[in-house]
């Protein structure tokens with residue numbers, strides 16, 4: 261059985277989880293779920309990085325000791341991930357005793373082999389930061405955080421002989437083209453390696469920093485935080501002797517953002533080499549999320565907290581947005597508006613609509629039972645099946661390359677092809693002719709199978725939605741237990757087993773809802789009060805109309821013959837209504853009514869309304885409807901009547 265090991269960075273406990281952390285962790289989760297679906301044995305690691313001066317400073321600012329501070333923030337990370345449906349196997353903390361032991365083991369080993377030496381370091385030291393700076397890091401000769409010139413200082417420390425591994429690392433990266441990906445980051449590391457590599461200072465004197473792992477060979481010092489943190493990737497597997505280390509380390513993949521490329525691309529593989537084990541198999545590097553105000557960071561205070569948005573819009577919508585919007589490797593912009601836009605269009609309109617019309621028609625035409633395939637597949641069916649097949653191929657090739665956005669685009673092309681298939685196959689017309697029953701069976705069965713296939717393919721991204729869809733199609737399985745080989749097979753739904761339409765998978769978000777937690781610029785309009793039987797006030801009296809005037813409105817009964825979306829609009833439908841004569845009417849009901857649900861429905865139409873063009877389509881009347889909050893209901897008659905009767 262194939263194995264797969266994926267990690268996220270271990271996050272510093274000096275800030276609460278935010279959208280940047282959420283992206284990396286969800287991306288790793290998506291990969292992990294994908295590999296499980298493909299049948300691999302997987303291990304997924306995340307955790308927190310708790311030593312070093314950053315943490316000491318944050319704890320001091322909060323007025324607590326470093327350990328209590330680390331406990332509190334680490335718990336926040338630990339509690340965040342399950343809420344985002346992250347399915348990690350292990351949450352490591354660098355304060356875990358086994359981790360500390362593994363760090364000391366490696367330090368001792370590398371020291372014994374002669375790759376750690378003691379030396380005096382002279383450099384530019386910022387007293388405010390309590391650390392050395394390189395010339396390059398300074399801004400106009402000053403510390404970027406304190407705007408102060410650093411002082412020259414000499415300090416005796418331990419150094420890792422990193423320079424010794426420079427040639428080996430360059431050769432390794434050149435002979436393993438995809439070990440750092442996408443390629444731009446591989447090139448970046450290779451270009452670092454063009455300059456001579458300096459040895460790495462791996463200790464801090466205790467008098468300057470005591471919050472760290474003591475060096476096993478000199479207890480006056482603690483370990484530099486990066487040398488400590490990177491080792492989490494093997495200590496979590498029980499390095500050096502644990503069975504997990506032997507099973508999973510050879511297939512290790514790290515997921516990080518570009519900010520920590522150097523420690524991962526240079527320090528870590530050379531450390532591994534010096535300690536006697538091979539480097540990671542892949543280092544997957546993504547870009548940065550920016551908010552509208554500029555690059556997002558903890559220090560700029562423009563942090564978007566994932567937990568604020570995920571419950572508001574749904575965890576799956578949030579996960580989908582992050583994976584669909586960012587091209588892995590490049591930066592992306594985050595905005596709540598863009599999230600809502602994707603939710604309404606891709607999720608509610610495309611996927612939600614396909615599922616609800618498929619299950620709705622199964623309800624209507626087959627009493628909610630999965631039909632068998634009836635007639636032989638025709639050209640349309642074959643082309644839809646071919647589309648599903650090619651989507652699956654793309655999914656299989658793009659996912660291991662982390663091309664999440666491309667994978668999702670391919671799945672959505674398939675969803676849109678299926679929506680088009682519904683319009684072309686017109687099951688509502690087939691349903692009127694008993695002779696067409698075998699064809700109707702095939703059309704619905706095709707659609708049900710496509711929905712099942714889509715549910716399986718989206719399960720790494722949207723596990724809850726996938727489970728919900730499969731359950732309503734009669735397959736009760738947890739997303740993590742799905743296996744493509746058995747659950748992704750075409751044609752395996754059970755004829756006769758029940759299908760449940762259920763609530764909309766993704767209710768549309770109205771503009772007002774999106775803004776509901778934000779202060780409104782315009783004062784809220786008072787809600788209309790009273791009912792039709794209340795005595796009108798004097799002001800209302802002036803607005804009332806005479807019976808004669810009302811009679812001028814020509815209201816007629818009508819039956820919807822055809823319905824389709826108005827291209828380019830997610831609100832409008834074009835209806836062809838039989839009112840004795842046929843009329844084309846544009847109605848703003850697409851968000852609550854799907855076209856096929858309308859065909860055959862009795863409606864009331866204002867027949868003598870001035871003709872108007874709406875989004876380029878002529879409307880020759882108006883369909884009456886009543887809005888109640890989010891729901892919109894068509895006005896109709898107690899029982900169906902002939903078309904064209906006058907309402908009075």
Ligand code: MSP
Pocket residue numbers: 268269270271272273279280281283284309489490491492515516517518519520547548549550556557
């Ligand atoms: N503790 C180190 C990592 C040690 S790993 C052995 C660290 N921690 S961190 O809390 O600063 O996390 C950095 C990581 O958080 C990034 O590499 C990335 O995974 C994620 N992100 C933080 N901000 C981000 C964005 N604005 N956009 C995308 N990801 C970002 O560095």
